[in-house]
Amino acid sequence: xxxxxxxxxxxxxxxxxxxxxxxxxxxxxxxxxxxxxxxxxxxxxxxxxxxxxxxxxxxxxxxxxxxxxxxxxxxxxxxxxxxxxxxxxxxxxxxxxxxxxxxxxxxxxxxxxxxxxxxxxxxxxxxxxxxxxxxxxxxxxxxxxxxxxxxxxxxxxxxxxxxxxxxxxxxxxxxxxxxxxxxxxxxxxxxxxxxxxxxxxxxxxxxxxxxxxxxxxxxxxxxxxxxxxxxxxxxxxxxxxxxxxxxxxxxxxxxxxxxxxxxxxxxxxxxxxxxxxxxxxxxxxxxxxxxxxxxxxxxxxxxxxxxxxxxxxxxxx
Amino acid sequence: xxxxxxxxxxxxxxxxxxxxxxxxxxxxxxxxxxxxxxxxxxxxxxxxxxxxxxxxxxxxxxxxxxxxxxxxxxxxxxxxxxxxxxxxxxxxxxxxxxxxxxxxxxxxxxxxxxxxxxxxxxxxxxxxxxxxxxxxxxxxxxxxxxxxxxxxxxxxxxxxxxxxxxxxxxxxxxxxxxxxxxxxxxxxxxxxxxxxxxxxxxxxxxxxxxxxxxxxxxxxxxxxxxxxxxxxxxxxxxxxxxxxxxxxxxxxxxxxxxxxxxxxxxxxxxx
Ligand SMILES: [Zn+2]
Numbered sequence: 096x097x098x099x100x101x102x103x104x105x106x107x108x109x110x111x112x113x114x115x116x117x118x119x120x121x122x123x124x125x126x127x128x129x130x131x132x133x134x135x136x137x138x139x140x141x142x143x144x145x146x147x148x149x150x151x152x153x154x155x156x157x158x159x160x161x162x163x164x165x166x167x168x169x170x171x172x173x174x175x176x177x178x179x180x181x182x183x184x185x186x187x188x189x190x191x192x193x194x195x196x197x198x199x200x201x202x203x204x205x206x207x208x209x210x211x212x213x214x215x216x217x218x219x220x221x222x223x224x225x226x227x228x229x230x231x232x233x234x235x236x237x238x239x240x241x242x243x244x245x246x247x248x249x250x251x252x253x254x255x256x257x258x259x260x261x262x263x264x265x266x267x268x269x270x271x272x273x274x275x276x277x278x279x280x281x282x283x284x285x286x287x288x289x290x291x292x293x294x295x296x297x298x299x300x301x302x303x304x305x306x307x308x309x310x311x312x313x314x315x316x317x318x319x320x321x322x323x324x325x326x327x328x329x330x331x332x333x334x335x336x337x338x339x340x341x342x343x344x345x346x347x348x349x350x351x352x353x354x355x356x357x358x359x360x361x362x363x364x365x366x367x368x369x370x371x372x373x374x375x376x377x378x379x380x381x382x383x384x385x386x387x388x389x390x391x392x393x394x395x396x397x398x399x400x401x402x403x404x405x406x407x408x409x410x411x412x
Numbered sequence: 413x414x415x416x417x418x419x420x421x422x423x424x425x426x427x428x429x430x431x432x433x434x435x436x437x438x439x440x441x442x443x444x445x446x447x448x449x450x451x452x453x454x455x456x457x458x459x460x461x462x463x464x465x466x467x468x469x470x471x472x473x474x475x476x477x478x479x480x481x482x483x484x485x486x487x488x489x490x491x492x493x494x495x496x497x498x499x500x501x502x503x504x505x506x507x508x509x510x511x512x513x514x515x516x517x518x519x520x521x522x523x524x525x526x527x528x529x530x531x532x533x534x535x536x537x538x539x540x541x542x543x544x545x546x547x548x549x550x551x552x553x554x555x556x557x558x559x560x561x562x563x564x565x566x567x568x569x570x571x572x573x574x575x576x577x578x579x580x581x582x583x584x585x586x587x588x589x590x591x592x593x594x595x596x597x598x599x600x601x602x603x604x605x606x607x608x609x610x611x612x613x614x615x616x617x618x619x620x621x622x623x624x625x626x627x628x629x630x631x632x633x634x635x636x637x638x639x640x641x642x643x644x645x646x647x648x649x650x651x652x653x654x655x656x657x658x659x660x661x662x663x664x665x666x667x668x669x670x671x672x673x674x675x676x677x678x679x680x681x682x683x
Binding site: 228231235239242243284287288316317318373375376377380381399400402403404407410411 | 468470474475478480482525527558566567568569570574577579583595597614641642643645647
């Protein structure tokens with residue numbers, strides 16, 4: 096088939112798909128009350144804990160940890176949840192906690208469960224902040240992510256959209272919330288190629304995003320070798336508490352990180368052993384057992400995929 | 413044009429959660445019926461028996477962007493019936509013909525493993541053409557989706573830096589046949605993931621031809637496209653009598669050519 100035709104067909108198909116999703120819209124979802132709790136993990140630092148589930152109509156993409164930090168002048172939101180509805184619930188939680196405006200919306204990385212609530216904060220004065228590699232990563236995936244969300248949420252996906260960052264972090268960036276400074280650090284490719292952490296100097300809290308998974312199985316969408324290496328550097332950070340992208344608020348540190356690193360190292364070791372034995376990708380993935388991901392939630396859905404990603408990366412060693 | 417519309421329709425129905433073609437409905441698939449006419453006209457296509465052609469694919473893919481598949485024939489290349497060409501087709505992909513594999517005299521048996529991107533639930537099929545002109549098809553239904561429109565790479569900067577790196581490894585299997593694996597570092601981008609900043613589809617950039625020779629004799633000539641995963645990998649058999657050199661030449665859609673070669677030692681048994 097000629098390429099031009101194919102691309103036109105794909106584009107038209109996407110448009111039709113989007114139309115179908117929106118045409119079916121019934122009453123707005125805004126009227127449905129969401130159970131959406133935030134916990135003040137440190138003074139002025141609020142966290143909402145996402146569920147350990149796949150995105151569904153029932154949870155509306157409320158599967159990642161999101162939150163906000165309140166300064167004397169304004170508020171920084173950190174990640175926005177997996178749909179507009181979750182972003183709106185988070186915005187309401189901000190308003191309950193303070194009357195100061197949101198001046199920054201920080202995305203720790205590109206994944207849908209962390210960014211699809213951005214639209215709830217768009218159109219105002221807030222700047223959207225992300226790693227310098229985030230815009231390109233989002234641009235390449237937006238259509239794919241939006242189609243996936245429409246499939247998972249149906250009507251409840253309406254209004255959720257990718258909002259790209261307009262303030263980029265090359266390496267390190269200091270944000271002032273008025274008497275409260277946040278230090279944003281970009282990391283080499285690990286969980287993704289656009290991981291960003293947020294350090295709140297006032298409370299000594301390091302917000303790790305998905306550089307740390309607690310309870311829920313880590314998913315490799317960047318580089319398993321890179322993630323292990325970044326983990327070793329994170330371990331050296333002097334912090335009083337951490338917030339993972341998934342799991343408990345302020346899990347034991349560095350024990351939670353060590354558990355994650357053990358899992359990643361175990362996956363890498365098993366894949367290297369398979370490569371050394373001349374095993375193919377198929378043989379290696381078939382031999383991988385989610386039971387090997389001992390104690391991690393959702394291992395059935397992600398362990399073999401992690402092995403696949405690790406194989407594709409490590410076969411080039 | 414009709415098959416494009418049908419593909420489009422399938423794509424949209426998929427989005428609304430309707431049922432895909434049932435696994436026992438391989439002949440009925442509209443995309444396939446169009447392709448069949450275009451590629452093979454009215455020629456008869458038999459269901460492949462296990463000696464002629466086997467297609468291996470997982471029932472459910474862990475990652476739609478890297479689905480391991482294999483086509484294998486047990487027909488001895490020195491016998492009267494041998495496989496000349498295998499077409500590898502993914503019904504649900506935007507460009508369904510993923511690969512056309514031509515097996516040369518040095519190929520030993522038609523036996524190739526590679527990895528595919530699979531855009532939606534559907535059939536993968538392999539059609540072998542034998543010396544006698546007969547056609548034989550094997551099909552597998554694969555549950556996978558989003559492999560083509562998903563972004564090509566986890567780390568585009570690293571992919572660009574490594575473009576064109578190659579590996580060619582040979583395994584001694586203790587007989588006249590040897591197995592080799594060719595790996596090519598290449599983003600193999602489909603051009604199907606739209607750039608939201610520019611609202612443009614990036615230009616496709618993928619490996620389009622792979623030629624492998626042993627002692628100058630063709631082993632495998634593969635015409636391929638972006639249905640092959642990022643960093644294309646091909647694992648295949650060749651008849652490695654005596655010592656010689658295995659050579660691979662790869663050409664991409666920008667007409668960049670990459671070459672690699674590896675010396676092959678005589679086997680311990682002197683063959
Ligand atoms: Zn993530």
